Amino acid sequence: MNTPPTATTPTDAAGRPVRLGLRENWAQFTLLVIVNVCVGGLVGLERTTVPLIGSRTFHLTSDLAVFSFIIAFGFTKAVTNLAAGALTARFHRKQILVAGWLIGIPVPFALAWAPSWGWIVAANVLLGLNQGLTWSMTVNMKIDLVGPSRRGLATGLNEAAGYTAVGVTALLTGYLAAAYGLRPLPELIGVVFVGAGLALALAVRDTAAHVALELAQHSKPLPSDENTGLKSTFARTSWLNRSLRGASQAGLVNNLNDGLTWGVFPLLFTDHGLGLAAVGLIKGLYPVLWGLGQVATGHLSDRIGRKPLIVYGMLVQAGGFVLALVLLERPLLAGIVSAVLLGLGTAMVYPALIASVSDHAHPAWRANALGTYRFWRDIGYAAGALVAGVLADALGLNATVIAAAVLTAASGLLAARWITEHRSDAR
Template identity: 55%
Template sequence: MTTTASPAPPRLGLRENLPQFILLVAVNALVGGMIGQERTVLPLLADQVFGIGAFTASLTFIVAFGVTKALTNLAAGALSDRYGRKPVLVAGWLIGLPVPVLLIWAPSWWWVIAANVLLGVNQGLTWSTTIVMKIDLVGPARRGLAMGFNEAAGYLALAATSAATGALAAEHGLRPAPFLLGLAFAALGLGLSTLFVKETVHHARHEARTHIPRHGEHDDALPGRQIFTLTSFRDKALSAASQAGLVNNLNDSLAWGLFPILFATSGLGVARIGVLVALYPGVWGFGQMITGGLSDRWGRKWLIAAGMLVQAAGIALVAATTDFAVWAIAAVLMGLGTAMVYPVLLAVIGDVAHPTWRARAVGVYRLWRDLGYVAGALIAGITADLLGLRAAIWLVAAITAASGIIVAIRMYETHQRHPAPASTKG
């Protein structure tokens, strides 16, 4: 009588899954490049090609992007739990393919808004899924490091593409050359995801079976409504992370939509604007390769709180000057502060959420985080129309500082080498 050996369980860890991890880092770089194709050029298109005068109206493309990305983030977690991670990733790339074509041929601003609706869906499905897949692969010990590399890849590609599109626009015009990069990114991302990325949901299920709960940890079987309320309001760490993520993207919305206009109205050319626009996510991207791993050693809370305050200082410096060199320093501060925050917030979600509902908790967090694009476009746009560009920037600096104070007061430390003696949730 022959017996069939049961398949070996998936192995968790960065080293054990290094080829797939590196592939997912590369895929997320392409995801970031899809946003980077817009960062320098689209605000200038609104102003110079389509004649969108009011700041609030010109930022409608960010509102469209933010709403669709936020809602898609929420759906992505549930879809990846139900159908697996890879199908969601591939679907996101299919939806992203038409975006550069729409931007190249857009005869009216409504085409640009439609392109950003599709871009929001693309980003929500692809970026959310690469996050969840990396958390699946590395297990609990290296989440901060994994998120640092994931976010670094995306935002370094965003920065490089922002600089490249600025140079292309200066040399060849605002269309079509800058958006041909996006078309190449979408095609390559779809090919890699379809042919080479492997499913990781089995790793999450294996971790759930071997998971040792911490004292006071939330149950493993929770309905979607309870996951939403825990992540949004009830759990102190999850809710503090959600509001910090929202405010972080609120100020990123300001940088995306209004900084290029401020720089242009101050006399900078497109190439120099591209340098400033790229510097902020460039420092952000490089920094995350360090800060994610540091949070595995030092803890999450105080990196996040300090990072929000550093961002606030950088934003205030933009409002306070008109000098290119000082603006460059401000962009570095904003990038450094964001690097201290962005991957660490995701690691907080991974720390607290049980493996069986972690993907959905990531989706809820990213819902709130990307609603920050909407809040930023509306708050900054309306304030700029009523009181001027610099007033809008000062207001966002104040909101960002307040968010850091909330983290310092409300969040508990989530990265613990040993079980906590008592629960601090509530």
């Protein structure tokens, strides 16, 4: 329920009235959406070109070596997600958001002019730190602003902004690489994202007062014996709570898919004769559909529940992997069909998972719960790249895609078994 203005409406540190709701906070919410466009754009720099930089520019012969940049990115981002939740107990969300952008400043320059592959891997450590801090804070701050009744829509809009930017940037870098080479021009558009993201982050207002207001209004008081610390919340979110456990494993497998396709698809489709522009189209289409679709699916999850979108979304993704191989004799068609199904399936899953975690977490430990969920989800990047590298070196790229389909379908079935709906009075 949104907060109506009254004579006793609380105020923030600057004396402005604080109310919960999307309409009441549309200006700040919109600003955070634009910030997340910059967040997604920065990571989108790598989707098309970096695997090919590894194989063509630095002449790496092992698929596992090529995918090492994704492992570095995924592991660092996962750990940073976890730390970001804990950091909210000591620092304001805005401070963490600005710090993330400062850390990201060297990334586009390193990608553009790295003299060795080790520099690319190091740049991805910085990128993981940047993404873990900035993306975590944009989603937390949006959830803070809108309150419980619009969590699905808020997360859908946040992820839509970020992943649409990932896709558009991947598409743009593919065309720039085809016209001007793999480096440095495609990577230098990241300078725009870093500069704009930092400037906008400095303009954002913190949401601490909104969190305090939601805590005061929460219908279920925090049990006196419930520990809100990171250690207890990590255990609760990872395995003790069935629904949170189900969401965490689904998030991990979802991003395992993304990490796998990030490394495998450029190599798979170039091996079957596609050029950089076509690969850029495939790599861009997947996150664009993933991004744009979340506006509708996030809102839909507020109406019909989280579980149906999570379960069926994972199964749609599994079908995308299967069709990528079935249609591979026509590689452009295979790439487009798989990108469409992977994008739509992920759009169904992504905001519903974040909203489900928020539903099952008390506001007092929600930031840590989201940090834990995002830890497991983004470990999937590293796991996907590691699995892809080992399987591709041992059995080939096709076997890697088959393994992804099996894992994704199994994850959907686990989600169906473990996740329950949590319908608050606001929904």
